Amino acid sequence: MEQFLQVTISGLATGAIFAISAVGFALLWQTAGAVNFAHGEFIMVPAVLILALGTQEPTVGIPDFIPLIGGANIGVALPSAGLPWGLLIGFALTIPIAIFLLGYLFKVSLVDRLLQPGGDDIPLVIATIGLGLFLREYVHEAWFATPQPFPSVFGNGFWRPGGVAISADDIGIIVACTIVIGALQFFIKRTYLGRQMEAAAQNAETARVLGIPVNRMVLLTFAINAVLVTIAGLLVSPAINARWDAGINLGLLAFTAAIIGGFNQVRGALYGGFLVGVIQNWSGAYLSTLYRDAGPLLLLILVILVRPQGLFGRAEERRI
Amino acid sequence: MTKTVDNEPVVRVRNISKRFGGNQAVDDVSFDVTKGEILGVIGPNGCGKSTLFNCLLGQYRPDNGSIELDGIDVSDWSPPRRAKHGLARTFQLLQIFETMSVRDNLKTAAQEHIGSAARRLFMRPDMGLDGEVDDLIERFRMAHLADELAGNLSYGQQKLLDTAMALVSKPAVAFLDEPAGGVNLTMLADVEQQIRDLNVHDGATMVIVEHNMEFIFALAHRIVVMAEGRVLMEGTPDEVRNDPRVVEVYLGGH
Amino acid sequence: MAESVNVPQSKAADGSDALDQPDFENRRDKIAIVDRGRLSPSLIALVSMLGAAVAVMPVGRAGFDGVIGLWFLSVLLLVGVNVAVPLDTRNGQMVRWISTATFVAFMMLFPIGKSGATMTDFGLFAIFGAVVVGMNLTQGFAGQVSLAPAAFLGIGSYTSVLLDMGEEVTVAGVTVDLPDLPFLATIPIAIVVCMLLSVLIGFPALRVRGPWLAFVTLAFSLLVFLVLNNEDGLTRGSRGIRVLRNDFEIFGIDMLPTHNFYYAGLFYLFFSLTVVWWIVRSPWGRALKAIRDNSGRASSLGVDVRNYTLLGFAVGSGLAGGAGALYARQVEYIEPRSYFVNQTIDFFLATVAGGLGTLAGPLIGGSLITLVADYLRFTGDWYRVWFGLFVMVMMVVAPEGLAGSFNRFRAWVQKRVDS
Ligand SMILES: Nc1ncnc2c1ncn2[C@@H]1O[C@H](COP(=O)(O)OP(=O)(O)O)[C@@H](O)[C@H]1O
Ligand SMILES: [Mg+2]
Numbered sequence: 003m004e005q006f007l008q009v010t011i012s013g014l015a016t017g018a019i020f021a022i023s024a025v026g027f028a029l030l031w032q033t034a035g036a037v038n039f040a041h042g043e044f045i046m047v048p049a050v051l052i053l054a055l056g057t058q059e060p061t062v063g064i065p066d067f068i069p070l071i072g073g074a075n076i077g078v079a080l081p082s083a084g085l086p087w088g089l090l091i092g093f094a095l096t097i098p099i100a101i102f103l104l105g106y107l108f109k110v111s112l113v114d115r116l117l118q119p120g121g122d123d124i125p126l127v128i129a130t131i132g133l134g135l136f137l138r139e140y141v142h143e144a145w146f147a148t149p150q151p152f153p154s155v156f157g158n159g160f161w162r163p164g165g166v167a168i169s170a171d172d173i174g175i176i177v178a179c180t181i182v183i184g185a186l187q188f189f190i191k192r193t194y195l196g197r198q199m200e201a202a203a204q205n206a207e208t209a210r211v212l213g214i215p216v217n218r219m220v221l222l223t224f225a226i227n228a229v230l231v232t233i234a235g236l237l238v239s240p241a242i243n244a245r246w247d248a249g250i251n252l253g254l255l256a257f258t259a260a261i262i263g264g265f266n267q268v269r270g271a272l273y274g275g276f277l278v279g280v281i282q283n284w285s286g287a288y289l290s291t292l293y294r295d296a297g298p299l300l301l302l303i304l305v306i307l308v309r310p311q312g313l314f315g316r317a318e319e320r321r322i
Numbered sequence: 323m324t325k326t327v328d329n330e331p332v333v334r335v336r337n338i339s340k341r342f343g344g345n346q347a348v349d350d351v352s353f354d355v356t357k358g359e360i361l362g363v364i365g366p367n368g369c370g371k372s373t374l375f376n377c378l379l380g381q382y383r384p385d386n387g388s389i390e391l392d393g394i395d396v397s398d399w400s401p402p403r404r405a406k407h408g409l410a411r412t413f414q415l416l417q418i419f420e421t422m423s424v425r426d427n428l429k430t431a432a433q434e435h436i437g438s439a440a441r442r443l444f445m446r447p448d449m450g451l452d453g454e455v456d457d458l459i460e461r462f463r464m465a466h467l468a469d470e471l472a473g474n475l476s477y478g479q480q481k482l483l484d485t486a487m488a489l490v491s492k493p494a495v496a497f498l499d500e501p502a503g504g505v506n507l508t509m510l511a512d513v514e515q516q517i518r519d520l521n522v523h524d525g526a527t528m529v530i531v532e533h534n535m536e537f538i539f540a541l542a543h544r545i546v547v548m549a550e551g552r553v554l555m556e557g558t559p560d561e562v563r564n565d566p567r568v569v570e571v572y573l574g575g576h
Numbered sequence: 577m578a579e580s581v582n583v584p585q586s587k588a589a590d591g592s593d594a595l596d597q598p599d600f601e602n603r604r605d606k607i608a609i610v611d612r613g614r615l616s617p618s619l620i621a622l623v624s625m626l627g628a629a630v631a632v633m634p635v636g637r638a639g640f641d642g643v644i645g646l647w648f649l650s651v652l653l654l655v656g657v658n659v660a661v662p663l664d665t666r667n668g669q670m671v672r673w674i675s676t677a678t679f680v681a682f683m684m685l686f687p688i689g690k691s692g693a694t695m696t697d698f699g700l701f702a703i704f705g706a707v708v709v710g711m712n713l714t715q716g717f718a719g720q721v722s723l724a725p726a727a728f729l730g731i732g733s734y735t736s737v738l739l740d741m742g743e744e745v746t747v748a749g750v751t752v753d754l755p756d757l758p759f760l761a762t763i764p765i766a767i768v769v770c771m772l773l774s775v776l777i778g779f780p781a782l783r784v785r786g787p788w789l790a791f792v793t794l795a796f797s798l799l800v801f802l803v804l805n806n807e808d809g810l811t812r813g814s815r816g817i818r819v820l821r822n823d824f825e826i827f828g829i830d831m832l833p834t835h836n837f838y839y840a841g842l843f844y845l846f847f848s849l850t851v852v853w854w855i856v857r858s859p860w861g862r863a864l865k866a867i868r869d870n871s872g873r874a875s876s877l878g879v880d881v882r883n884y885t886l887l888g889f890a891v892g893s894g895l896a897g898g899a900g901a902l903y904a905r906q907v908e909y910i911e912p913r914s915y916f917v918n919q920t921i922d923f924f925l926a927t928v929a930g931g932l933g934t935l936a937g938p939l940i941g942g943s944l945i946t947l948v949a950d951y952l953r954f955t956g957d958w959y960r961v962w963f964g965l966f967v968m969v970m971m972v973v974a975p976e977g978l979a980g981s982f983n984r985f986r987a988w989v990q991k992r993v994d995s
Contacts, residue, residue, distance in 0.1 A: 037786075037787050039790070111968075111972075112968060112971075112972070115972050116971060116972065122719075123786065123787055124715075124719065124720075124721060124787065125971050125975055126971075127721050127787045127790055128721065128924075128928055128967065128971055129967065129968045129971040129972070131721075131723075131921065131924060131967070132925075132928070132963075132964045132965070132966070132967025132968045132970075132971065133964065133968055134921075134964070135921050135925070135960065135963065135964035135967070136961055136964025136965050136967075136968065137964070138964075139957055139958075139960040139961040139963075139964060140961050140964075142957060143956060143957055143958050143960075143961055144961075250798075250917050251798075254794055254795060254798060257791055258791075258795065261791060290806070292802065292805070292806040293802055293806065295798060295802065296799060296802055299795040299796075299798055299799050300799070302791070302792070302795050303777065303780065303792060303795060303796070306780050306781055306783075306788055306791070306792055307780035307783075308780075310780075310783060310784050310788070379876060381872070381876070400875075400880070401875045401876050402875050402876075402877075402878045402879055402880040402881070403880075405875075405876055405877055405878035406878040410876075410877070411876055413872075413873070413876070417870055417872065417873040417876075418870070418873070419865070419866050419869040419870055419873065419874075420869060420870075421865075421869050422862075422865060422866065422869060426862060426865075429859075429862060430862055430863065430866045430874065430877060430879065431877045431878075433859045433862065433863070434863070434877065434878030434879055434880070435878060439860075439880075439883065442858065442859040442860060442863075443854075443855070443858050443859075443860055444858070445858065445859055447857055447858060447859060447861070447862065449859055487877065488877075491877075491878070
């Protein structure tokens with residue numbers, strides 16, 4: 003029983019991270035119709051940036067080949083005062099960079115060019131696979147080839163209430179993700195901007211007629227996605243380290259979550275994320291640690307087989 | 323021309339309904355299609371004619387109702403399966419293979435009706451269809467265009483090609499959604515002539531949605547009038563022409 | 577977010593696709609319309625040229641070779657002739673046959689005077705080229721992205737090697753005594769196993785339109801890797817299996833010398849090209865083309881979009897499986913890592929870079945990931961960074977790939993010459 007609780011709680015923590023990354027993925031799908039096969043790299047890159055920009059002992063400098071500043075260590079080192087200030091500063095600095103690179107630049111350079119309304123999504127699929135390769139190999143070549151330890155914002159504490167070992171990191175992640183999800187829901191449902199964005203996602207045509215700047219709303223979802231992946235990168239990296247090849251698994255599990263839950267609803271992506279995290283940890287604990295990822299992947303294939311709209315999605319007539 | 327029709331129904335449409343959100347696009351539509359006839363379907367814009375076709379041919383899943391072909395319920399069949407069993411169609415919006423030649427468009431339309439998939443793999447690309455296809459191209463007076471890319475044809479010719487694609491496989495029933503829509507006057511007579519010709523000489527059975535009243539009244543043996551998703555009335559062109567309800571639907575709507 | 581957001585574009589869950597509304601054009605982007613449907617000679621010439629250029633490149637390899645130099649010049653000539661001669665004239669036909677024959681002859685004579693290392697590269701080029709040919713059938717002709725070719729390569733390798741070793745294996749506690757089949761017999765088995773598996777995973781994924789197959793095949797790749805890596809009793813896990821090439825012959829020819837084995841790969845490459853060429857020129861090819869052009873219309877005319885696409889995927893995967901059998905002997909050592917997603921990404925690059933929906937594209941692409949990549953090793957893995965960038969740029973500026981661009985160039989020249 004203790005073990006079950008323990009496994010489930012850490013499953014919920016991983017699941018929370020998958021949930022926010024899956025939500026970002028689903029948002030782009032809904033508003034722009036964009037399928038991003040570099041989503042995993044979109045989580046990995048901010049993690050690397052955070053590490054580069056802000057740990058107390060920066061392990062990652064500016065790549066040597068960049069003129070003038072190459073080789074310099076750019077990390078902001080602050081005296082530790084209980085809180086991992088360096089990490090938080092790195093995070094704060096990474097957010098605008100991510101919004102620019104992974105939001106704006108991604109949208110204007112690839113998505114806008116490759117996705118025609120009513121057209122095929124395959125060119126964008128191909129281009130984002132190329133983008134994923136580019137980011138992965140770039141980090142591998144220019145930054146580091148070996149996994150870098152990544153400190154947790156929440157420290158390494160442990161509690162043992164009633165024999166159940168619970169890590170501070172897990173609890174911190176669950177709390178942080180809940181706050182992020184709550185804030186996102188609040189933004190979408192309660193603020194004017196958020197409602198405009200929702201309208202643009204639901205029906206771009208009608209929204210345009212109503213005078214909503216649809217394109218700007220789509221850009222906003224790209225920015226939100228960039229923030230979500232940055233948070234996901236910050237939270238997931240302590241468990242898996244900052245590594246250049248983390249994106250393959252992370253990305254796959256994020257779409258797995260989105261597809262299992264149901265693409266066409268943010269709620270679906272959320273539930274899907276938690277489900278994937280929990281199932282992953284259960285299969286790791288009760289099946290075999292070697293097959294941790296097999297559970298979610300099998301479920302993915304099963305869901306596509308019997309319920310392609312996702313467990314929580316709604317089957318819909320094509321809107322034409 | 324004499325309009326003679328025997329009375330055996332090939333297609334039986336029963337209680338088809340389709341709803342989009344709060345919009346009942348098709349509401350409990352039933353009718354029969356008799357072998358060898360041309361059945362006209364008319365009604366104001368947005369009354370659900372195209373949606374009805376989409377339900378009958380499998381592009382949409384109707385909320386309710388069934389369609390039978392030769393006594394077999396085909397409601398659960400996929401669109402290609404319906405097509406292979408003799409339910410052909412065109413779409414309201416022109417749908418042709420623009421990057422393929424006229425001849426290849428027609429061969430594509432015909433090939434799935436010949437042999438099994440495995441046999442098609444080992445057949446020559448022309449599949450012995452050349453004669454048949456060229457015959458049809460000839461009849462549609464497009465011989466000089468046979469090797470032209472379909473995308474390069476004029477709109478009227480493309481529309482004609484689209485119709486020819488629905489008919490090349492000699493379907494049990496061809497559903498044509500506005501075959502004369504957007505076609506200019508000189509072409510129009512041509513389209514009418516071809517359709518009548520196919521009906522009279524080849525016994526092709528057709529269900530035709532059309533806005534051009536003259537066109538459809540001249541062609542159809544029987545007409546179904548739809549309004550707001552329902553069947554308003556059904557009858558011969560003369561009956562329909564003289565029915566006050568029809569006049570009201572058309573004039574009242576404007 | 578929205579609880580009632582509509583599925584954008586082509587994601588309707590019940591596969592409905594009506595074509596009546598003006599805003600729904602249902603035209604596939606024309607990424608794969610450069611469909612020559614035949615071995616375009618100038619492209620083959622180009623590939624051979626690329627190969628030759630690589631062969632004579634002095635970087636890290638035994639140097640210049642007189643035969644290659646001559647051949648290189650003659651190919652340049654052929655390309656020039658090809659650009660000038662319209663393809664649909666009698667002369668054009670002849671040029672096509674001559675250059676195709678030249679290509680075949682070149683590949684056949686290539687091993688003369690080459691070092692073992694060079695032939696290892698070219699053997700790999702032939703084998704990977706075959707995988708890319710298959711992948712191109714899936715992606716370029718059937719219009720679906722498969723991210724499992726490396727997994728199928730792996731399944732092919734392991735199937736073939738295990739069936740050829742005659743040892744006991746244990747899966748999930750059950751011990752099975754595997755037969756010791758001759759190498760040649762294991763190739764068709766590998767192909768069939770991969771085709772069956774691909775039908776199994778493709779069938780659900782192709783139920784609805786959209787990039788589902790890409791997701792499912794990616795998941796499948798990871799599952800395959802997990803199984804290969806963890807089922808010690810079957811695959812010996814991450815330790816891998818040594819494959820000995822010195823104990824087998826094909827039709828009495830000893831396959832130990834790399835030169836000889838190169839021919840096995842080359843024949844398989846020609847076999848794959850023939851299979852794809854055959855499919856593309858048959859009525860199936862027309863159906864696939866129609867699906868790419870306008871799948872909704874195709875389906876309403878009786879073309880079973882799902883079956884045709886599935887078959888394209890299955891044949892493509894089968895070709896990868898057969899290539900796996902050869903690959904295992906080429907590298908003489910198989911381990912799960914060789915079949916991970918990275919390898920798929922390489923095949924993918926090759927497919928896209930070479931040109932989707934052309935027959936010669938895969939050859940160009942295949943040489944890119946084997947020969948060119950090998951010469952670029954001195955950059956570390958930097959060349960992979962450029963490859964990634966290259967794919968993105970290419971999708972934006974020239975989605976039809978190198979082969980397609982070349983075709984376009986030739987059309988342009990022809991227009992100039994005509995007028
Ligand atoms: N895919 C769809 N989603 C929502 N509404 C639709 C869809 N297709 C058609 N409609 C609606 O159904 C009604 C009937 O349309 P349609 O069948 O195209 O009419 P017609 O062909 O008679 O002009 C219209 O109000 C139209 O807006
Ligand atoms: Mg209509």
